[in-house]
Amino acid sequence: MDINQLRTFVTVVREGSITRASEILCRSQPAISAHIKSMEDSLEVKLFERNSRGMSVTRSGSRLLVVAEKLLEQHQRFLEEASRVRGSLTGELRIGAARCSCRDTVRRLLTELYSRFPELEVKLDRGPSASVLSGIRNGYLDAGFYVEPEEEQSDLTAIEITRFSVYLAGAPQYAERLRGGDLNVLQDVPCICPPDQSCYGRITDRFFAEHDFHPRRIIHVDDEAVTRKLIADGIGIGVVHAAAQPENGISVLSEVRQSVRILCGYLVERANDPVVGVIRSILNGGDDAPAPVRPKPKFGKLSTLVGGVR
Structure with missing residues (x-):
């Protein structure tokens, strides 16, 4: 049994689903299932029961979960102490980034990490804010960029990256129909919305409920560029993350929401982790990171790291 199997076990328990665990851990569903089976076989203990909603942990699994979480925490502390002993940063750093994250900030962070710490292997995982938060909490991610959630996050320390507004937008002809201010005059118009379970989806649902607006047809799109194109083509009205210019149709x-915050967060308990300190220093423009070691630089990584930022 290795540390990755323990991380898989903890993640499946928290998410209650192999599908969601595979998304968070960036592993295939068969690989997740294989981890669970291998653990159950080696321990000779049934860890999960399958049900209509996914996976539920057994009583035996719940007892082992407490120990598994402590082992993962100790493993992380071991790695942190090793970094301090070495006096330099090596190994792997995983950063999560929601699709709505400030791309310039993410790009700057990756570029700085690459240039200042060539021996540090950086991996960028993109996904919904909920997946980023889960990844931080289960230890798969060292830090991540995400939309500020509604729920309490006292277990995280967060740095505010930027704020922006969310708008309901449409082609000019729909603005004319809305002069009276009652959204229900547009209820027959298709509405292009973010997915229900996304941060923006929940913001949109709340806005519609507050205005008693019930569009008869909803098109779920998880790509603002596509949403804007559909709006400009007159297909329907939709939710966008920044004020759209009239000249763009x-x-x-x-x-919809005046202020939405993009944060970069990490676990409170990892505040003294040298790797987290580097991220904090770069984002804050401060000097609290350890002095970088500059061995002969490696080439060929930057395009891989930055190419996925959108």
Whole structure:
């Protein structure tokens, strides 16, 4: 049994689903299932029961979960202490980034890490904010960029990266129909919305509920560029993350949320982790990171790291 199997076990328990665990850990579902089977075979203990909603941990699994979480915590502390002993940063750093993250900040962070710490292997994982938060909490990610959630996050330390507004937008002809201010005059118009379980999806649902607006047809799109194109083509109204300019064939119909924060967060208990200190230093523009070691640079990584930032 290795540390990755323990991490898989803890993640499946927290998510209650092999599918969601595979997304968070960036492993295939068969690989996740194989980890669980291998653990059950070697321990001779049944860890999970399958049900209509996914996976539920057994009583035996719950007892082992407490120990597994402590082992993962001790493993992380071991790695942190090793970094301090070496006096330099090597190994692997995993950063999560929601699709809505500030791409310039993510790019700057990756570039700085690459240039200042050539021996540090950096991996960028993209996904929904919920997956980024889960990855941070289960130890798979060292830090991550995400939309500020509604729920309490006292277990995380977060750095504010930027703020922006969310708008309901549409082609100019829909703005004319909305002059009276009642959104229900547009209920027959297709509405292009973020996925229900995304941060923006929940923000949109709350806005619609507050205005008693019930569009008869909803098109779920998880790509703002596509949403903007559909809006400009007159397909329907939709939710966008920044004020759209009229000359682009898009008019702002209503403000959905005045201020949404993008954060970069990490576990409170990892505040003294040298790797986390480097991230904090770069984002804050400070000097609290350990002095970088500059061995002969390696080439060929930067395009891989930065190429996925969108």
